[in-house]
């Protein structure tokens with residue numbers, strides 16, 4: 001890419017830099033003309049798109065190596081690793097029935113079936129991978145089909161052990177596709193797309209909507225897994241991969257959680273040995289489970305469905321080498337063409353997706369990159385698919401706009417991941433029963449385009465909340481929304497998780513706008529802090545001054561005048577307290593704060609390394625005091641430190657002190673967010689776990705408060721998203 005950029009003549013670069021959407025066909029055509037006469041460009045496209053050079057194709061030798069590894073693991077009774085090795089072998093083994101390697105594939109399936117054999121081993125493998133729900137089902141199947149009563153009771157023992165094991169830890173989200181029963185819930189709500197004066201199109205309600213109502217669900221127009229999740233999540237539904245993951249039939253890139261997902265993504269049915277067919281005499285639930293595992297039943301295939309991986313699937317390198325957003329653009333482009341049953345012969349650039357974009361505001365560098373990527377993508381698609389794709393100024397311009405649309409409209413598909421300190425506690429052997437649950441994090445697993453979901457605008461005081469099950473987008477209200485009121489999300493991380501200036505920059509960089517609501521609410525917050533300063537004894541506090549200073553640098557005077565007493569700001573010099581004018585040596589204070597942070601980081605390292613010393617704990621407590629005396633009392637970072645201390649005390653078995661710090665964290669978060677915010681819900685998970693471990697009766701009220709919050713944010717999907725609850 002750099003080589004191409006460097007070779008482009010300056011005059012052409014200038015033309016590209018100055019383009020508006022209207023000029024795009026011309027600039028794209030000129031760049032195409034240049035590249036077609038530049039041999040290294042042809043070389044690059046060959047490397048990316050010619051199957052003979054494919055790096056992502058099938059490879060018999062590699063498959064044999066994985067098979068060997070699998071056999072060794074199997075021999076040493078490491079069934080989980082054996083399963084994984086056989087799956088890796090299947091991923092790279094040539095599956096074409098015409099070639100001589102078909103014996104290899106059959107053997108690999110057989111070997112894997114052996115690693116899974118009698119369901120007992122599959123259960124053990126799933127248990128060692130912490131797939132507890134599957135492990136339970138597997139062992140139950142094994143128990144049902146087992147004839148010997150002796151072995152049956154041995155399996156019963158295993159089931160009991162498993163139940164103790166996962167009773168004290170949170171099971172992972174399972175790979176079952178989202179089974180949705182949502183139409184009843186959606187019936188009462190009507191949304192409409194409206195034009196707003198300063199945010200473009202947006203969504204509004206036509207009726208009054210209570211909090212916690214499901215207002216929208218949608219399947220993606222196109223979706224792609226993030227590179228970091230390729231080995232851990234299904235490339236179709238984005239759920240976690242099970243032990244017996246299904247490889248793609250034609251290339252070595254994707255893994256799927258089931259045949260169903262593989263067929264939906266690639267459109268090809270894998271010949272799958274049915275030799276270990278469904279055992280008889282199973283209960284209905286288990287029978288269905290067995291059918292799903294063996295046959296990948298329930299393929300929700302419909303005639304409208306377009307397999308999104310098929311055009312990428314000849315083992316060519318480009319789907320794994322090009323950035324995710326470009327691969328996503330390829331999927332959206334191909335889907336559009338197939339839906340229209342032909343090529344995009346139109347001069348309307350936004351035709352592919354009717355979504356907003358900010359092409360004109362892009363930097364010259366970004367414009368050039370978009371031009372090059374669009375040409376490369378179209379060349380790859382031309383070679384990889386049998387569709388009627390044109391390579392000319394207009395089609396390239398359409399792809400440039402498509403990628404610009406993806407930049408401001410695609411959503412990060414996330415999964416809620418909760419970790420706990422179970423393993424740490426096990427090692428210390430100090431605690432038993434229910435344990436504190438560590439942070440509930442949102443992990444990005446994919447990038448997707450939702451055509452209607454894209455129409456929800458941003459607010460720093462959002463009234464709706466988005467989440468995902470499988471690939472499906474769900475949106476719920478988090479407060480009462482009056483008829484006609486806009487429904488708005490918070491783009492990026494939750495409000496309050498970032499400092500004001502970071503969020504302002506994020507919204508500007510990614511979405512090309514400044515959030516007016518953010519201005520007013522943040523300035524209100526700053527005003528509140530300054531008022532608080534007035535009422536405090538003569539200490540000087542660092543943070544309010546600096547946040548106000550940042551804002552004054554960033555914002556127009558008119559906005560500031562409306563919210564702040566400018567004369568006081570102008571008189572204030574760095575280092576002087578806004579309240580009493582006393583001087584504080586800021587460098588020394590910053591050094592002290594940094595030192596405190598280092599102590600806290602050491603404690604975090606101790607938590608991760610499962611070794612916490614007394615001195616680490618006492619240093620961290622002293623650091624907390626220092627931060628409290630230097631930063632604002634309701635600083636988000638102090639809440640974080642209280643949280644870390646709660647976890648540390650939980651690890652060393654002092655649950656009373658863990659509870660104290662957890663409550664201190666909640667107290668701060670309640671000031672920063674409203675008391676029904678989902679952030680408080682996550683804290684209540686922790687406090688409930690501690691109270692449960694302490695056998696305290698007030699766990700009931702924490703638990704029901706937590707449930708109320710989660711019901712509002714996640715409705716009936718709460719238990720799928722937080723199975724440990």
Ligand SMILES: C[S@@+](CC[C@H](N)C(=O)[O-])C[C@H]1O[C@@H](n2cnc3c(N)ncnc32)[C@H](O)[C@@H]1O
Pocket residue numbers: 198199200201202355356358408409454455456457458459510511512513514515516
């Ligand atoms: C995902 S789209 C939302 C739909 C868009 N308004 C439309 O007309 O299609 C994101 C774009 O909407 C606009 N937008 C969203 N929230 C905004 C806000 N709070 N203030 C100003 N513009 C906003 C920005 O142009 C942003 O890049």
